[in-house]
Amino acid sequence: MKRFKLLGVIALGAVIVGAGLVTWATPAQANGGPHGNFTLTTSSCAGCHRAHTAIGPDLLKSETVYGLCTTCHAGVAQTDVVHGQQVGTGKTLNGGGFEQVRGGAVSSSHTVEDLPVNGTPATGAGTAWGSQDGVGDGGVGVQGTLECTSCHNPHGSTNYRILRDASTTAKWVPNDPDLLSWVSYQVLATRDDAPNYAFDVTTQADCPVIPSTGTTPTPTPGPGTKCMSRFTSGVQSVTGQPSIIDPLKGMNAFCATCHKSYLTMSGGPGFNSLNTPEATVGPGTPTRIPSVIYPGTQDALDGHGEVARYRHSVGRTKGSPPKQPLRFAARGNDPNPPGTLQYDAMGCLTCHFAHGTNAAATPAAGDTIMPGPAADSALLFYDNRGVCISCHQTVGVPATVTPAPTNTSVPPTNTPTATPVP
Amino acid sequence: MTLVLQPEGGRRDRRRNLMVALILLVVFLFALAVFLLLIQGGKAPRAGLPRVLGDDAGKARFDRAVSPVSRPIAVAVSPDGRRMYVAESAGAYAVQVFETKGSPIAAMSPPHTTETTRQPMGVAVGTDGTVYVTDRRLRQIMMFEADGTYRDVLRPAGIDSWAPLAITVDRDGLIYVAEALDLPELQRHRIYVLQPDGVVVRQFGQKGDASSDLMFPSSLAVDGLGRIWVGDMTGVKVFGPDGVFKFRLRTEGEGAVALPGGMAVRNNEVYISDSINHRVVIYDASQDAVVPAGGFGTLGDGKGQFRYPAGIAISDSRIYIADRENGRIDIWTP
Numbered sequence: 001m002k003r004f005k006l007l008g009v010i011a012l013g014a015v016i017v018g019a020g021l022v023t024w025a026t027p028a029q030a031n032g033g034p035h036g037n038f039t040l041t042t043s044s045c046a047g048c049h050r051a052h053t054a055i056g057p058d059l060l061k062s063e064t065v066y067g068l069c070t071t072c073h074a075g076v077a078q079t080d081v082v083h084g085q086q087v088g089t090g091k092t093l094n095g096g097g098f099e100q101v102r103g104g105a106v107s108s109s110h111t112v113e114d115l116p117v118n119g120t121p122a123t124g125a126g127t128a129w130g131s132q133d134g135v136g137d138g139g140v141g142v143q144g145t146l147e148c149t150s151c152h153n154p155h156g157s158t159n160y161r162i163l164r165d166a167s168t169t170a171k172w173v174p175n176d177p178d179l180l181s182w183v184s185y186q187v188l189a190t191r192d193d194a195p196n197y198a199f200d201v202t203t204q205a206d207c208p209v210i211p212s213t214g215t216t217p218t219p220t221p222g223p224g225t226k227c228m229s230r231f232t233s234g235v236q237s238v239t240g241q242p243s244i245i246d247p248l249k250g251m252n253a254f255c256a257t258c259h260k261s262y263l264t265m266s267g268g269p270g271f272n273s274l275n276t277p278e279a280t281v282g283p284g285t286p287t288r289i290p291s292v293i294y295p296g297t298q299d300a301l302d303g304h305g306e307v308a309r310y311r312h313s314v315g316r317t318k319g320s321p322p323k324q325p326l327r328f329a330a331r332g333n334d335p336n337p338p339g340t341l342q343y344d345a346m347g348c349l350t351c352h353f354a355h356g357t358n359a360a361a362t363p364a365a366g367d368t369i370m371p372g373p374a375a376d377s378a379l380l381f382y383d384n385r386g387v388c389i390s391c392h393q394t395v396g397v398p399a400t401v402t403p404a405p406t407n408t409s410v411p412p413t414n415t416p417t418a419t420p421v422p
Numbered sequence: 423m424t425l426v427l428q429p430e431g432g433r434r435d436r437r438r439n440l441m442v443a444l445i446l447l448v449v450f451l452f453a454l455a456v457f458l459l460l461i462q463g464g465k466a467p468r469a470g471l472p473r474v475l476g477d478d479a480g481k482a483r484f485d486r487a488v489s490p491v492s493r494p495i496a497v498a499v500s501p502d503g504r505r506m507y508v509a510e511s512a513g514a515y516a517v518q519v520f521e522t523k524g525s526p527i528a529a530m531s532p533p534h535t536t537e538t539t540r541q542p543m544g545v546a547v548g549t550d551g552t553v554y555v556t557d558r559r560l561r562q563i564m565m566f567e568a569d570g571t572y573r574d575v576l577r578p579a580g581i582d583s584w585a586p587l588a589i590t591v592d593r594d595g596l597i598y599v600a601e602a603l604d605l606p607e608l609q610r611h612r613i614y615v616l617q618p619d620g621v622v623v624r625q626f627g628q629k630g631d632a633s634s635d636l637m638f639p640s641s642l643a644v645d646g647l648g649r650i651w652v653g654d655m656t657g658v659k660v661f662g663p664d665g666v667f668k669f670r671l672r673t674e675g676e677g678a679v680a681l682p683g684g685m686a687v688r689n690n691e692v693y694i695s696d697s698i699n700h701r702v703v704i705y706d707a708s709q710d711a712v713v714p715a716g717g718f719g720t721l722g723d724g725k726g727q728f729r730y731p732a733g734i735a736i737s738d739s740r741i742y743i744a745d746r747e748n749g750r751i752d753i754w755t756p
Contacts, residue, residue: 046673046680067730067747071697075558076640078604088585088603103538
């Protein structure tokens with residue numbers, strides 16, 4: 001009898017866990033796949049879980065997450081993250097690649113566990129640059145073992161790339177639940193789908209209109225038109241519902257859950273991020289209103305405890321984006337209908353790939369002023385300081401034109417014949 | 423639990439489906455709990471040391487491994503059983519040719535390609551010794567002579583653009599190709615049956631939710647009754663020689679295959695590598711109803727163990743398994 005009661009409890013628990021997973025995982029992306037879209041059939045779990053163990057951590061039969069995910073995401077499914085391309089078209093994926101991208105070997109990546117690095121599987125143990133607690137020194141940050149599932153929730157989330165919200169990244173950011181719940185809110189609210197590959201600069205259909213800047217007329221899309229690719233940092237897509245989400249912060253908030261020195265608070269004019277009074281925090285969810293906390297670079301501390309004033313302020317709109325091929329995030333307080341979106345905000349993904357890049361890093365000899373990661377391409381889109389030049393078109397190029405390709409291996413394609421860049 | 427398959431029909435009423443599935447889930451979880459309590463004293467097996475139920479360990483014996491190969495994804499053997507062709511999904515991205523005894527002979531790749539422009543994912547050998555290689559990046563099937571010399575591409579007549587993924591050849595030399603492409607403008611999840619000259623004998627399959635539908639078909643085998651076994655992201659589906667859906671294999675319980683990585687036929691048995699369960703599952707396919715007939719392998723990098731087994735090939739006396747994450751070909755004796 002006692003045993004039966006126990007069984008009942010276990011079975012019930014199992015059902016609750018299962019049902020919870022199923023109901024909670026609302027479809028995130030339109031492209032289908034085994035994530036999210038769960039119908040209540042056991043076969044949708046069998047793709048990743050073994051049949052004969054208890055519900056719990058052992059449920060996963062596969063020993064490493066990289067091996068599991070790449071069983072599908074290395075040439076079978078449409079998104080081949082190992083080679084950084086969309087199967088069939090060869091278009092570069094937004095996230096770049098883990099082993100190859102844009103026809104070259106990867107030079108820096110988020111080194112997930114079991115990723116082959118020079119032939120040896122990586123341990124995945126890593127330290128996310130950026131302070132431990134978001135307020136201290138800008139150096140050593142949170143530590144852990146990086147896996148695909150550190151960032152993605154394989155069961156789906158409301159985020160358009162099934163990114164994890166901060167609360168379920170708890171092993172990375174254990175402190176400040178209040179702040180985290182706000183960050184989670186931002187990440188999960190970024191649920192609009194967007195193409196997972198870079199726009200092909202050669203096809204008209206893919207070209208959005210580039211917003212005009214000042215006196216420059218708006219270019220009309222057409223064959224050969226330089227396309228401004230974009231990433232949706234996300235928009236809240238519930239029609240008719242006034243949005244309290246500032247959509248452009250979702251992705252920055254996500255990166256800042258680990259790179260915590262970017263998880264800064266910033267007040268209005270006159271407040272720096274660190275002394276913004278907690279008292280201004282409003283009631284309800286989010287517990288802190290967006291104008292109070294901006295995950296961003298603008299007020300991040302440098303390695304010496306100083307607020308770095310001239311860091312690029314991600315998560316803020318620039319009014320009009322420079323005309324160049326980097327990607328911008330969407331902005332708009334109530335982004336419905338989607339047609340009203342403007343892609344003109346700088347975010348982490350304006351300069352960085354999320355997975356890995358093949359950009360070269362050849363710093364000038366004797367560069368001691370910025371002792372960064374020497375010869376580390378830091379997941380950047382372009383070689384060396386190519387991303388900077390892309391906007392600050394300092395190399396004798398008219399401001400409205402794509403910058404001179406200072407990088408040889410990775411041309412910032414404005415020519416119709418070149419390979420698409422994200 | 424019964425051992426026979428439950429054949430599933432076409433599309434069903436969604437709601438009923440949901441109910442049935444819920445009940446099944448409850449029953450399954452309950453059975454799981456019972457199993458764990460009674461058989462294992464409530465202790466779940468340790469992660470990384472899976473137990474494979476109902477497997478007959480004596481079903482096949484580990485013989486030896488051939489390495490190194492870079493993340494082998496597919497393997498084929500010549501009709502005489504003397505040569506082995508291994509498609510690599512890392513490193514040189516070549517098809518490595520070995521004597522089945524183990525010594526390397528050559529590496530073959532299509533001309534004018536490099537390791538960042540090619541991506542072999544399927545390999546099969548025709549009755550005449552022609553080696554067929556599907557390439558995911560080039561979106562072609564390449565034909566090579568038995569000695570590794572490049573010959574030409576093979577295309578289905580009348581189809582200009584396709585994205586072949588898996589390939590196999592039957593006793594009569596007919597070529598079976600699985601295509602998987604899911605672009606917003608073009609969705610192809612289907613099987614072609616081709617003559618060696620490219621004439622399309624048959625084509626079938628599409629994406630969908632029904633049991634008979636396909637979701638990125640990635641492995642293929644043709645059994646002794648001419649039935650076409652298709653492995654995809656949702657399991658294994660079996661079609662008649664005419665391409666009409668017959669049944670699918672279960673994904674839970676004995677003989678379950680979660681994510682098939684490759685399939686091959688020996689006599690009346692179909693061997694399926696169950697990638698994420700790190701084992702090979704065998705089905706007796708001599709009758710209309712197919713039944714699980716054991717299996718072998720566990721997770722690990724030791725002898726007789728696999729880490730994400732992928733493609734599989736069989737000659738008269740040996741079973742060759744592309745042991746993807748262990749970077750080797752495991753050779754077993756039936």
